[in-house]
Amino acid sequence: MTMDSSNNSNSNRNNNNNEISDGLPLVQCVARARIPTTQGPDIFLHLYSNDRDNKEHLAIVFGEDIRSRSLFRRRPHETQQDRMIRGAYIGKLYPGRTVADEDDRLGLALEFDEHTGELLASTATTWDSHHHTLVRIHSECYTGENAWSARCDCGEQFDRAGRLIACDHEPSSNIQGGNGHGVIVYLRQEGRGIGLGEKLKAYNLQDLGADTVQANLMLKHPVDARDFSLGKAILLDLGVANIRLLTNNPEKIKQVEHVPLLKCVERVPMVPIHWTNSSEGIDSKEIEGYLRTKIERMGHLLTEPLKLHTNPQSTEASQKQTQMNSPLSSSSTLAI
Numbered sequence: 001m002t003m004d005s006s007n008n009s010n011s012n013r014n015n016n017n018n019e020i021s022d023g024l025p026l027v028q029c030v031a032r033a034r035i036p037t038t039q040g041p042d043i044f045l046h047l048y049s050n051d052r053d054n055k056e057h058l059a060i061v062f063g064e065d066i067r068s069r070s071l072f073r074r075r076p077h078e079t080q081q082d083r084m085i086r087g088a089y090i091g092k093l094y095p096g097r098t099v100a101d102e103d104d105r106l107g108l109a110l111e112f113d114e115h116t117g118e119l120l121a122s123t124a125t126t127w128d129s130h131h132h133t134l135v136r137i138h139s140e141c142y143t144g145e146n147a148w149s150a151r152c153d154c155g156e157q158f159d160r161a162g163r164l165i166a167c168d169h170e171p172s173s174n175i176q177g178g179n180g181h182g183v184i185v186y187l188r189q190e191g192r193g194i195g196l197g198e199k200l201k202a203y204n205l206q207d208l209g210a211d212t213v214q215a216n217l218m219l220k221h222p223v224d225a226r227d228f229s230l231g232k233a234i235l236l237d238l239g240v241a242n243i244r245l246l247t248n249n250p251e252k253i254k255q256v257e258h259v260p261l262l263k264c265v266e267r268v269p270m271v272p273i274h275w276t277n278s279s280e281g282i283d284s285k286e287i288e289g290y291l292r293t294k295i296e297r298m299g300h301l302l303t304e305p306l307k308l309h310t311n312p313q314s315t316e317a318s319q320k321q322t323q324m325n326s327p328l329s330s331s332s333t334l335a336i
């Protein structure tokens with residue numbers, strides 16, 4: 001997918017100060033549609049193009065009033081029907097509706113700058129960027145989301161993020177939810193950015209005894225090849241400026257902040273469900289190794305539970321193991 005840069009030149013404007021965020025990718029929301037969900041609330045799926053890669057990155061938006069600036073911007077010569085078809089409408093579509101920019105049933109109308117076509121944000125129609133918005137920045141994981149993998153917690157985290165954004169409060173954790181407002185940015189960076197094929201090779205190395213860090217290094221990849229700049233640009237396009245980020249990964253927080261335009265005002269922890277309720281969540285030898293590596297080698301902000309399937313290695317022993325299995329000696333026998 002290529003992007004029309006003329007449509008996109010203002011796409012990274014911040015809702016409040018109209019400052020252009022230099023250095024970030026240019027993103028454009030191509031289409032948005034309402035998705036009724038099996039879980040209850042409707043979500044609005046946003047599909048983005050960008051000037052860095054040709055992947056279809058997504059934003060799963062909870063709350064009809066969280067509006068993409070690049071989607072809603074008026075385009076020359078487009079009709080109200082065109083706008084409804086690409087999802088740039090207020091409220092809800094219904095058979096026979098003819099106007100995108102006004103919702104008679106709600107008695108609300110969007111306003112635009114008559115020269116630039118930019119959406120003018122008003123608290124009546126558009127989520128106020130001063131809100132602290134609950135956000136998850138999720139990286140694609142085919143195995144965890146679609147192949148029922150018990151090697152990682154991606155599928156569980158994805159579901160939980162949606163549930164937390166939808167609810168006002170999660171009693172078991174005492175976490176304040178998004179009360180129906182929030183965003184899951186879904187980035188197509190499978191396998192921490194190395195792609196599915198390389199991740200499958202990494203899994204074979206893990207079955208041979210490597211941990212996730214060692215396996216990436218043995219395949220001559222960085223430990224984590226992800227880039228969160230597209231995620232930042234998408235959040236800014238959605239007018240989300242103050243986020244409560246659902247993560248245990250301190251590096252992700254650093255990479256996602258773009259002060260003063262985008263601030264992480266709170267980290268909301270993602271504790272594995274099985275740790276708080278042993279009859280639920282993912283229980284496998286593999287996930288314990290996966291989580292332990294995240295804690296011991298990648299600095300994730302989680303405290304290990306007492307009982308683990310596998311014998312924990314000391315950090316020192318684990319570091320020695322990495323040296324042994326560094327790319328220089330990748331033919332060495334693995335033993336964990």
Ligand SMILES: Nc1nc2c(ncn2[C@@H]2O[C@H](COP(=O)(O)OP(=O)(O)OP(=O)(O)O)[C@@H](O)[C@H]2O)c(=O)[nH]1
Nearest residue numbers: 139140141152189190191192199202212247248249
């Ligand atoms: N290379 C590699 N990638 C993996 C492996 N297991 C899961 N992934 C990928 O890791 C990404 C998820 O990253 P995680 O490290 O689990 O979590 P995170 O997003 O950094 O941190 P949290 O926000 O706390 O969940 C997804 O892109 C998965 O496809 C693995 O064994 N090797």
Ligand SMILES: [Zn+2]
Nearest residue numbers: 141144152154
């Ligand atoms: Zn995963």
